[in-house]
Amino acid sequence: MSMPDLTTAPPAVRVGGNRTLTIVEAMREALREEMAAEDRVFVMGEDIVVGGAFLVTLGLAEDMGVDRVLNTPISENGFLGLAIGAAIEGLRPVVDMQYGDFLFTAADQLIQQASKLRYMSGGQVKIPLVLQLPTGASGRGAQHANSMESYFFGLPGIKIVTPSNPYDAKGLLKSSIRDDNVVLFIVHKHLYGSRGRALQHEQTSVGEVPGEEYLVPIGVGKVIEEGQDITVVANNVVLHHALNAASRLEGEGISVEVIDPRTLVPFDIDLVIESVEKTNRLLIVEENPARGGWGPWVISEVIRRAFYSIDAPIARLAANDTPIPFSPPLERASVPTEERIVEAIRQVIHG
Amino acid sequence: MPVTVSRLRIPPEQAVGPIDLLPTETLKGVYRMMFLIREFETVVNHLFLRGRVPGTIHLCRGQEATLVGTMVALDKEDRITLTHRGHGQALAKGVDPAGLLAELMGRAGGVCRGMGGSLHVGDWSVGALPAIAIVGASSPIATGLALAAKRQGTGRVTCNFFGDGTASKGELHEAMNLAAVWELPVVFLCENNVYAATTHISEYMKNEYVSERAAAYRMPGVSVYGNDPLAVYEAVKVAVDQARAGGGPSLVECLTYRRDGHKRDDPAAYRDDREVEAWLKTDPIPAFRNRLREESGVLQEELAAIEASVEDELIAAQGFAHQSPYPDVQQRLSYVYA
Numbered sequence: 001m002s003m004p005d006l007t008t009a010p011p012a013v014r015v016g017g018n019r020t021l022t023i024v025e026a027m028r029e030a031l032r033e034e035m036a037a038e039d040r041v042f043v044m045g046e047d048i049v050v051g052g053a054f055l056v057t058l059g060l061a062e063d064m065g066v067d068r069v070l071n072t073p074i075s076e077n078g079f080l081g082l083a084i085g086a087a088i089e090g091l092r093p094v095v096d097m098q099y100g101d102f103l104f105t106a107a108d109q110l111i112q113q114a115s116k117l118r119y120m121s122g123g124q125v126k127i128p129l130v131l132q133l134p135t136g137a138s139g140r141g142a143q144h145a146n147s148m149e150s151y152f153f154g155l156p157g158i159k160i161v162t163p164s165n166p167y168d169a170k171g172l173l174k175s176s177i178r179d180d181n182v183v184l185f186i187v188h189k190h191l192y193g194s195r196g197r198a199l200q201h202e203q204t205s206v207g208e209v210p211g212e213e214y215l216v217p218i219g220v221g222k223v224i225e226e227g228q229d230i231t232v233v234a235n236n237v238v239l240h241h242a243l244n245a246a247s248r249l250e251g252e253g254i255s256v257e258v259i260d261p262r263t264l265v266p267f268d269i270d271l272v273i274e275s276v277e278k279t280n281r282l283l284i285v286e287e288n289p290a291r292g293g294w295g296p297w298v299i300s301e302v303i304r305r306a307f308y309s310i311d312a313p314i315a316r317l318a319a320n321d322t323p324i325p326f327s328p329p330l331e332r333a334s335v336p337t338e339e340r341i342v343e344a345i346r347q348v349i350h351g
Numbered sequence: 352m353p354v355t356v357s358r359l360r361i362p363p364e365q366a367v368g369p370i371d372l373l374p375t376e377t378l379k380g381v382y383r384m385m386f387l388i389r390e391f392e393t394v395v396n397h398l399f400l401r402g403r404v405p406g407t408i409h410l411c412r413g414q415e416a417t418l419v420g421t422m423v424a425l426d427k428e429d430r431i432t433l434t435h436r437g438h439g440q441a442l443a444k445g446v447d448p449a450g451l452l453a454e455l456m457g458r459a460g461g462v463c464r465g466m467g468g469s470l471h472v473g474d475w476s477v478g479a480l481p482a483i484a485i486v487g488a489s490s491p492i493a494t495g496l497a498l499a500a501k502r503q504g505t506g507r508v509t510c511n512f513f514g515d516g517t518a519s520k521g522e523l524h525e526a527m528n529l530a531a532v533w534e535l536p537v538v539f540l541c542e543n544n545v546y547a548a549t550t551h552i553s554e555y556m557k558n559e560y561v562s563e564r565a566a567a568y569r570m571p572g573v574s575v576y577g578n579d580p581l582a583v584y585e586a587v588k589v590a591v592d593q594a595r596a597g598g599g600p601s602l603v604e605c606l607t608y609r610r611d612g613h614k615r616d617d618p619a620a621y622r623d624d625r626e627v628e629a630w631l632k633t634d635p636i637p638a639f640r641n642r643l644r645e646e647s648g649v650l651q652e653e654l655a656a657i658e659a660s661v662e663d664e665l666i667a668a669q670g671f672a673h674q675s676p677y678p679d680v681q682q683r684l685s686y687v688y689a
């Protein structure tokens with residue numbers, strides 16, 4: 001049995017003037033700055049006064065006051081609806097769902113209310129609301145492992161943001177809070193790396209964050225590694241596996257271009273098309289079950305817009321179409337890993 | 352004027368049940384099971400800290416009297432639904448400790464074949480529905496088990512375990528109303544350990560007791576001292592008898608306490624020292640052990656023999672779990688559909 005892939009990420013590079021933060025610290029800074037700048041911003045969720053499940057709100061209640069950092073009862077349907085009402089009246093709630101999985105118990109408030117009230121009212125109301133959703137397979141069994149993206153990618157009326165590093169997490173969270181729409185802010189639990197055993201994943205969750213203020217716009221993807229032979233589009237934690245795979249394949253003379261879409265809705269599809277027109281090959285990696293996710297939509301766009309640029313069958317790696325099993329070897333076999341990405345790239349290149 | 356609720360929740364006094372409620376042999380069995388749960392959890396914690404139990408764990412040390420007192424009031428054929436803090440619920444219902452431990456370790460010999468883990472333990476063959484880790488979600492399902500019992504005339508009662516924090520979930524309230532209106536044989540069993548994860552009960556509830564809410568559904572609701580198995584047994588027995596006789600649901604709230612943090616690495620620093628001190632003094636295991644010696648005349652040697660047999664059972668369970676292989680990875684594709 002091999003070790004989890006996540007420990008093999010390369011250590012972060014230190015850049016002068018910048019600070020090395022975890023994703024958690026970066027998100028905490030974003031909340032702190034936005035709350036300081038705008039009194040209408042407030043946070044609520046279960047256990048957040050002591051920091052929440054991943055310590056994102058650690059110290060915030062002391063500094064911002066418990067009327068702006070609200071510990072809720074375990075009533076997700078109730079407090080999500082409440083947040084929608086507060087947002088309609090002009091407040092700017094950030095709702096910490098503890099685990100994204102618990103959002104399902106408030107499904108109606110998101111799917112039927114938050115995403116549709118503006119539309120149904122002919123634009124009379126707006127709902128500036130951010131939902132923080134830790135997501136993905138992380139050794140806790142099927143009910144704490146859902147990949148939220150697959151359930152909501154097809155839901156009109158919301159935005160979906162999935163940062164993969166501290167820089168993007170901070171900049172995107174600030175943009176999400178300033179956005180006048182409902183934003184799902186999805187981070188894979190392995191990227192939090194803030195506590196207990198999660199520390200083994202710290203390498204993937206640490207990165208450089210500038211001291212001065214900045215935003216990362218919603219809807220703009222990023223080429224993380226430039227390459228010539230194949231485009232790999234991956235987000236969230238599997239992006240890190242893709243980057244590791246890319247550096248391993250360098251030695252085999254395969255030059256991989258790695259793109260992090262950063263935002264799934266709206267999706268920076270132009271960036272992917274441009275890249276595929278250069279590399280002529282495409283692999284998509286995501287942790288969503290194969291039947292769901294954003295990959296199929298991206299592939300359909302690439303076929304529609306860049307069909308004649310494609311030199312090899314488009315490949316996609318996703319999770320199995322099963323719930324996530326508990327037993328560690330089974331869980332690892334269920335989701336994309338660095339090893340599988342390496343194989344998939346070789347397959348596309350060499351046929 | 353807003354209602355204020357007490358912040359300090361210390362154990363209720365002199366609230367133990369009469370020792371002669373059950374025969375001495377049964378009482379010894381109660382002690383054995385309480386001790387087994389305590390020691391099992393200690394083994395789990397030990398293995399977790401050594402990296403042998405992956406994922407996360409929620410220990411139930413301190414709540415043993417509630418679990419075992421409840422289970423003695425149920426029949427073997429009755430059903431229970433379990434929570435995220437489910438190891439002790441499972442053991443008390445008769446789930447095999449070896450299979451349970453193997454499950455926590457993700458092994459093929461686990462009660463759920465390694466597919467569930469700590470958050471989803473259970474063995475339907477002994478009436479313990481594999482645990483539901485989304486709090487509140489088990490209550491409507493338990494109510495459905497009870498509806499089936501009524502329709503099928505099995506005479507079974509379902510016991511729905513839930514925590515004080517879960518009393519804020521709408522699903523529980525929908526289930527209580529359904530069960531009340533349809534007079535279903537279900538007992539809503541609240542393990543009130545004062546906290547929803549890190550949040551003190553006084554922060555999310557204006558009631559002093561969860562049981563007050565039963566009145567809203569016109570069902571009996573009682574609160575009992577949860578660290579004495581006989582106090583728990585006495586109250587749950589009434590509820591079970593009523594349910595079995597067709598009298599509908601009840602809510603029984605057992606006032607108890609977590610001796611550990613909410614989960615694996617939680618030091619529980621958010622708790623009030625006076626509260627912790629008062630509760631830690633009421634450890635249900637030594638307290639019941641003393642009652643057995645003083646009130647039932649059970650000999651020290653008999654208790655020592657019970658304890659030794661539990662330790663032997665747990666050594667064997669660890670041997671089984673460690674020798675059990677991981678499941679074949681192909682198993683991940685099984686059990687999706689019937």
Ligand SMILES: Cc1ncc(C[n+]2csc(CCOP(=O)(O)OP(=O)(O)O)c2C)c(N)n1
Binds near residue numbers: 076105
């Ligand atoms: C719907 C839902 N929301 C949140 C959680 C996360 N969570 C797990 S246990 C827990 C606290 C539950 O408190 P309580 O019902 O009192 O049970 P206890 O942990 O004390 O046994 C929370 C918030 C969850 N599992 N499900």
Ligand SMILES: [Mg+2]
Binds near residue numbers: 545
């Ligand atoms: Mg509790």
